[in-house]
Amino acid sequence: MSVDFKVREFAYPMGILRLRRFFEKSQWLPLEKLKAYQEERLRRIIHQAYHHVPYYRRIFDSHGLKPQDIQRIEHLRKLPVLSKEDVRANYEELRADNANRFRPALSCTTGTTGAPVNFLLDRPANILEFVYYWRFFGWGGYRLGNCLADVRYDYFVRTETTDKAWHFQPSLRRLLLNSLQLSRERIGEYADALRKHRPRFIRGRPTNLYCLALFLRERGLDDIAFETAFLGGEIAMPELREMIERTFRCRTMDSYSHMERCVAVSQCPAGGYHINLEYGILELINEKKGGNGVTTGQVVCTSLYKMAMPFLRYKLEDVLEVYEEEKACPCGRTLPLVKTIHGRMRPLILTPDGRSVSALSPPFHNLKGVRSFQFIHDEPGRLLVQIVKTEGYTVGTEETLKLGLRKFIGEDMRIELAYVSEEELERDGLGRVQMVMSRVGAPL
Numbered sequence: 001m002s003v004d005f006k007v008r009e010f011a012y013p014m015g016i017l018r019l020r021r022f023f024e025k026s027q028w029l030p031l032e033k034l035k036a037y038q039e040e041r042l043r044r045i046i047h048q049a050y051h052h053v054p055y056y057r058r059i060f061d062s063h064g065l066k067p068q069d070i071q072r073i074e075h076l077r078k079l080p081v082l083s084k085e086d087v088r089a090n091y092e093e094l095r096a097d098n099a100n101r102f103r104p105a106l107s108c109t110t111g112t113t114g115a116p117v118n119f120l121l122d123r124p125a126n127i128l129e130f131v132y133y134w135r136f137f138g139w140g141g142y143r144l145g146n147c148l149a150d151v152r153y154d155y156f157v158r159t160e161t162t163d164k165a166w167h168f169q170p171s172l173r174r175l176l177l178n179s180l181q182l183s184r185e186r187i188g189e190y191a192d193a194l195r196k197h198r199p200r201f202i203r204g205r206p207t208n209l210y211c212l213a214l215f216l217r218e219r220g221l222d223d224i225a226f227e228t229a230f231l232g233g234e235i236a237m238p239e240l241r242e243m244i245e246r247t248f249r250c251r252t253m254d255s256y257s258h259m260e261r262c263v264a265v266s267q268c269p270a271g272g273y274h275i276n277l278e279y280g281i282l283e284l285i286n287e288k289k290g291g292n293g294v295t296t297g298q299v300v301c302t303s304l305y306k307m308a309m310p311f312l313r314y315k316l317e318d319v320l321e322v323y324e325e326e327k328a329c330p331c332g333r334t335l336p337l338v339k340t341i342h343g344r345m346r347p348l349i350l351t352p353d354g355r356s357v358s359a360l361s362p363p364f365h366n367l368k369g370v371r372s373f374q375f376i377h378d379e380p381g382r383l384l385v386q387i388v389k390t391e392g393y394t395v396g397t398e399e400t401l402k403l404g405l406r407k408f409i410g411e412d413m414r415i416e417l418a419y420v421s422e423e424e425l426e427r428d429g430l431g432r433v434q435m436v437m438s439r440v441g442a443p444l
């Protein structure tokens with residue numbers, strides 16, 4: 001899940017408040033006004049890409065295009081899509097020559113396929129992210145200042161406190177629950193923290209919230225409830241949602257977004273999956289009509305805010321089903337609806353010390369000399385890590401990696417590294433390389 005309410009986000013409140021005011025109004029605007037807004041932002045991004053990003057200048061020139069050729073959403077199709085491979089191969093050229101104006105920071109993602117991609121996020125993208133989540137959480141009843149439980153691991157890794165089960169941030173009224181230590185043995189610590197701080201809202205990956213619910217139930221700890229559980233980061237399977245809702249006597253609201261921040265879809269109180277048009281431009285490619293009023297296609301998205309490293313027509317692995325005819329949501333919001341999101345679902349890795357770990361990729365982030373990698377959990381207590389190396393991978397890299405992996409999966413799991421070629425990575429039934437393949441039943 002891509003947002004982190006960092007203190008530095010509050011350092012530019014004017015930008016946040018201005019965009020917030022717009023976001024409050026824009027969700028009810030007629031569709032043509034929303035599209036006009038998208039196109040106004042698009043023209044700014046195109047200007048930035050053409051005049052300041054060497055990669056895009058080259059692409060525009062080689063296609064005989066000028067910024068004035070891409071003024072409207074449908075004009076985007078004149079440009080080729082940008083794949084993860086393109087971003088990897090052209091990182092330096094994708095950086096705008098005026099990037100520093102936008103306070104860029106390096107970020108990294110692996111998606112589901114186990115091939116890391118570095119990119120820049122900047123201040124406009126941070127403001128957008130904050131405002132987007134503020135509105136989405138608001139749909140679920142949240143107001144700034146309410147206490148929120150947040151199941152994640154990045155804070156604990158960053159502060160080298162991965163052994164801690166939780167940490168409370170009083171200034172943000174946020175209770176961080178460490179997803180890396182979630183286990184039957186330590187569930188009592190989580191229950192104590194939740195009783196002490198009494199958050200009304202919780203958010204996290206469905207698999208993590210499911211494990212939290214399951215372990216609490218098994219212990220007969222049934223006094224913890226929320227108003228809303230916000231889900232994201234992976235597909236929310238109905239049986240997981242049902243268990244979360246039943247255990248915490250709450251509603252669940254699902255969302256879909258990416259670290260790269262080009263697209264955001266979120267569920268409203270009426271259950272509709274709304275495309276946040278103000279966030280990015282969503283296109284589908286390789287479309288197939290289902291014959292039932294629904295079209296399925298692969299997600300291609302254009303960021304409307306990232307200036308330090310704009311992504312135009314960025315191709316993701318996810319598949320969406322959309323309605324061919326405009327469909328109104330009972331909530332009254334005009335943001336268009338998606339029928340279904342087929343995307344990320346990662347198996348959990350069950351460690352010998354009883355933890356269920358869903359995040360394994362961070363030790364690979366920003367590591368030099370790795371083209372792609374894959375985790376194979378083929379027997380209890382053993383994790384095989386297949387790595388496709390490139391130049392720059394050294395003995396030191398291996399050591400850093402092993403230490404990083406230990407932080408995530410603990411001391412008791414046997415880790416074996418194997419160096420393989422791209423072709424030797426295992427594929428699923430559809431021929432796709434998945435970052436995590438498990439042949440050991442998760443505790444679900």
Ligand SMILES: [Zn+2]
Nearest residue numbers: 268272329331
């Ligand atoms: Zn709605």
